[in-house]
Amino acid sequence: MAKFAAGGKPRPKKDLGLLAMTYGGIYVAKVAMGANPNQVVKAFVEAESYPGPSLIIAYSHCIAHGYNLVKGCEHQKQAVNTGHWPLYRFDPQLKEEGKNPLQLDSKAPTLDFEEYAYGENRYRTLKQSKPETAAQLLKLAKNDVAQRYALMEQLAKLPCGREQEE
Known part of the structure; x- marks a missing residue:
């Protein structure tokens, strides 16, 4: 676990995709190849055809997360199924067709x-070293995940x- 994160982080992480969507003219997608490869392909095709800037944010498993990377795709599915990593595509061109530009591609958390x-080791380590802090941060994280998905x-x-208009 990184030294700066050893004590946990009480603030929710910034949502780069949501921030980019506020500009209105950027194609934005959040993808996870291990969770939904078809959605990844759709996102890349749409991003390539979009006549402006495109941003694709992809979940990438990492050795620093502290789990067997052979199970990386399974871990990506878990991230999506918890709501921690919602899959979506935001295509500003859909507004011209009268459609919502945001398409949520993942289901509600299960x-x-x-x-x-x-x-993940980074969370387990905190639970072992500071169980009370870990419990508080887990509660905050669960709440953040639920609010963000909602x-x-x-x-x-x-x-x-x-x-x-209708």
Whole structure:
């Protein structure tokens, strides 16, 4: 575990994809090859055809996470199934068709975040060294994951363009 993260981090992480979407003219996708390869291909095809800047944020398993990388694809599925890594595509061109530009490609969380988190050494180490802190941070992380997924779900359901006129 990195020294700067050894004590955990109480603040939620920044959401680069959500920040990029606020500009309105950037194609944005969040993908995980191990969780949904078809969604990854769609995202790359759409990003390539988009006439402006494109940003694809891909989940990448890493040896520093402290699990057997042979199970990397399975771990990516867990990240998606907990809601920690929601899959989506944001295509500003869809607004011209009267459609919501945000397409949420992953389903609502079906797996507890704790199971995913403690599958990684960086979280297990904190639990072993500072169990009270780990429990507090896990609670904050679970809440953040739930709020973030709920926000993405709400944004994906918003009426846009011609849908609003009807």
